[in-house]
Amino acid sequence: MNVHASALAKAQHFDEQTMAFARDVIDDLSQRPKRLSPKYFYDAAGSELFEQITLLPEYYPTRTELSILRDRGHAIAAIIPKGAALVEFGAGATTKVRLLLKECAFGAYVPVDISGDFLKAQADALRKDFPDLAVYPVAADFTAPFALPDAVQAMPKVGFFPGSTLGNFEPHEACTFLRSARAILGDGAQMIIGVDLEKDDRVLYDAYNDAAGVTARFNLNVLARINRELGGNFDVSAFTHRAIYNRERHRIEMHLISRKAQTVRLLGRSFSFRPGESIHTECSYKYSLERFTALARGAGWRLRESWMDNGGMFSVHALVASD
Ligand code: AVI
Numbered sequence: 001m002n003v004h005a006s007a008l009a010k011a012q013h014f015d016e017q018t019m020a021f022a023r024d025v026i027d028d029l030s031q032r033p034k035r036l037s038p039k040y041f042y043d044a045a046g047s048e049l050f051e052q053i054t055l056l057p058e059y060y061p062t063r064t065e066l067s068i069l070r071d072r073g074h075a076i077a078a079i080i081p082k083g084a085a086l087v088e089f090g091a092g093a094t095t096k097v098r099l100l101l102k103e104c105a106f107g108a109y110v111p112v113d114i115s116g117d118f119l120k121a122q123a124d125a126l127r128k129d130f131p132d133l134a135v136y137p138v139a140a141d142f143t144a145p146f147a148l149p150d151a152v153q154a155m156p157k158v159g160f161f162p163g164s165t166l167g168n169f170e171p172h173e174a175c176t177f178l179r180s181a182r183a184i185l186g187d188g189a190q191m192i193i194g195v196d197l198e199k200d201d202r203v204l205y206d207a208y209n210d211a212a213g214v215t216a217r218f219n220l221n222v223l224a225r226i227n228r229e230l231g232g233n234f235d236v237s238a239f240t241h242r243a244i245y246n247r248e249r250h251r252i253e254m255h256l257i258s259r260k261a262q263t264v265r266l267l268g269r270s271f272s273f274r275p276g277e278s279i280h281t282e283c284s285y286k287y288s289l290e291r292f293t294a295l296a297r298g299a300g301w302r303l304r305e306s307w308m309d310n311g312g313m314f315s316v317h318a319l320v321a322s323d
Pocket residue numbers: 053061163164165166167168208215282283284
């Protein structure tokens with residue numbers, strides 16, 4: 001962010017998180033091609049739209065992962081040491097973790113998320129439903145190193161990273177995250193992780209181009225969020241959602257395409273768009289078992305067991321920290 005934009009952001013008394021948002025948006029819209037980070041999809045409106053996406057008939061990942069966790073709960077429980085601390089990286093809806101908590105005898109649950117308010121609400125609800133479970137929320141950016149609470153230091157550790165959120169990282173970022181999780185959880189740790197699989201192009205295309213247009217609204221909401229929080233003047237109706245599957249790079253790419261020549265003002269800066277110009281907003285990488293195993297191995301994890309649905313759409317893996 002240049003000096004002028006930074007001064008304007010300060011004059012508006014942005015808090016630290018909004019300053020970081022402003023800095024990232026200005027840097028990313030100054031790139032060629034333009035881009036925005038998918039982590040900014042999830043304000044209150046975006047999180048609500050994402051919840052709607054998970055219920056769409058075309059969006060198979062959430063219900064398929066849930067069915068694997070439900071059907072294979074016993075097998076997962078069998079490899080988890082009694083009294084272990086379950087550390088969840090990111091705290092979304094609690095539906096998935098509840099399945100694990102019901103099935104396995106965990107001694108503690110440690111949800112880790114940047115949003116403190118959300119974490120607290122989630123922790124309170126779980127304490128009510130699992131009165132014997134110790135819940136220690138940690139408000140932190142789970143992609144960076146953080147310390148586990150003292151109370152769980154002596155317990156065996158099991159990481160939990162569902163939802164194929166790993167797929168939203170570039171492969172080198174996915175490796176860095178897995179390595180960091182390995183360091184945080186320590187020697188002897190295990191990790192339960194959900195990973196979306198490569199499949200028929202059409203199925204992938206439809207999952208990110210739903211007929212009801214919810215994914216389009218989710219994608220476009222990031223522009224509305226920039227207007228709301230940073231005082232931008234994006235005409236949201238002058239952009240359109242595009243999602244394609246890039247088979248060579250094994251990834252869905254989401255873009256916002258400018259419908260016309262236009263200029264957007266934001267924090268004293270102007271960003272010009274050509275007709276058809278893209279802002280690249282998200283990658284969602286799809287893995288084969290081989291590529292995921294190699295990624296995990298390179299980050300200090302050995303594959304212990306993998307579970308899939310009958311259609312081979314989605315996978316849940318148990319990893320063990322390698323020496
Ligand atoms: C959160 N993440 C795993 C979703 C995905 O499928 O990559 C985000 C999403 N983007 C569009 N639809 C869903």
